[in-house]
């Protein structure tokens with residue numbers, strides 16, 4: 377064994393986006409590409425030339441193609457850096473919430489998650505890397521920006537030339553002076569979940585014949601969902617489907633929304649549908665919830681959980697506050713108001729919840745993009761959300777649909793949809809946003825597509841805990857009745873640009889709660905087209921994906 381320093385030159389574009397650095401697998405396979413990024417990360421976290429003496433690193437990924445190769449490289453780099461200990465998931469696997477749980481339970485200094493979340497996998501698919509800090513949460517923008525700058529200045533990287541670690545069996549191995557512990561991929565996370573929910577009540581629910589279909593989408597959430605839902609909670613075998621993690625997710629898009637989880641939707645719309653449906657994504661941090669013949673919007677899901685949180689053991693003392701990302705619907709704001717809870721509006725991306733959670737200002741948070749979570753870890757958590765819903769159904773005796781309709785009847789319905797325009801040439805997407813931003817000063821007070829715009833702006837956020845400011849987080853166009861359209865470009869894609877258009881309209885009238893969302897939102901779609909000239913800029917007359 378020995379530690380070798382290899383000269384290198386910078387790669388362009390190693391800039392982390394909404395959730396880490398995501399690129400095509402083929403980009404990550406270039407010699408030195410991963411090494412450069414990890415070296416830059418360690419240089420920023422520990423200081424250039426400084427060792428990681430006495431520190432523990434957590435390491436794991438969502439099992440997608442290239443995961444195992446990348447893990448061995450990072451282990452060699454961690455050993456060269458002088459980490460005291462690396463906790464690595466068995467077979468290289470740790471879901472994103474599991475990494476967060478392991479960091480927190482083992483007082484690690486940080487962790488590396490290898491994931492491209494819900495993006496497709498396989499040799500032609502996507503790969504990603506993300507650093508989480510000592511609180512278990514995604515690194516803040518200041519750190520990711522510093523890492524990017526370091527990638528542009530790098531001259532060498534260091535790694536051990538030791539043989540591969542055997543990741544198939546749990547136990548301790550040594551590389552240089554670093555103790556490599558291969559750990560159970562689900563145990564720590566499962567222990568956290570067990571401490572929050574009434575497993576007896578959920579067990580009794582299944583014993584009464586309650587039927588769930590949990591679609592793990594051939595991804596990393598399968599084994600833990602099977603162990604907990606079928607194993608511990610007694611749901612019948614076959615409740616968790618597509619449970620075996622595949623390197624290419626069966627060639628599918630492991631994103632739990634009605635478009636990509638269409639098989640699950642079909643099962644829940646069928647005549648003999650189960651009582652509840654659920655799905656999680658590639659790295660098991662996202663979730664989708666369905667009732668029989670009924671799809672729950674993620675924004676409503678967050679609001680329902682907030683409204684009923686006290687009925688669940690882990691939250692029986694009540695919530696400190698709640699937060700949602702700016703484009704997420706205001707349903708949770710209405711619940712928070714009724715419960716006199718503080719409610720925060722953050723930019724898109726889980727990293728913005730970290731400070732609020734650490735400071736104890738919020739307990740629950742969520743995003744419209746099928747992400748919900750709490751202060752139990754510092755990531756969104758798919759299985760957590762499913763257990764929360766099961767616990768609520770078990771103790772309230774209400775169905776999924778009844779719980780959502782209860783929210784609507786008390787607070788009105790926040791009719792909501794997101795329209796994505798994928799694969800736009802980057803210059804064209806940038807031109808659209810630039811034109812929209814340029815129109816902002818004169819948009820408020822005008823009438824466009826027959827609708828009076830009350831105000832419009834580009835969302836900026838000042839973190840209430842550390843005072844850091846994040847500018848240009850999305851253009852908001854808001855009507856007098858608070859209906860709104862939000863525009864932003866995705867920060868997680870790997871090819872061209874994706875325009876996201878978020879549409880929300882509050883409907884207080886219960887007799888209109890069943891009007892289909894796309895119909896109720898049609899005037900806002902017309903407004904979006906009129907203010908942003910989407911067809912002109914993108915050449916597309918309809919979104920690629922509507923959720």
Ligand code: G1P
Pocket residue numbers: 394395493701724725726743744745747865866867868869876
């Ligand atoms: C998307 C979602 C965002 C989420 C992120 C990571 O980011 O919109 O809410 O936090 O994935 O799962 P985007 O592609 O919009 O930048």
Ligand code: ZN
Pocket residue numbers: 472492493494657658659660661662
């Ligand atoms: Zn994910």
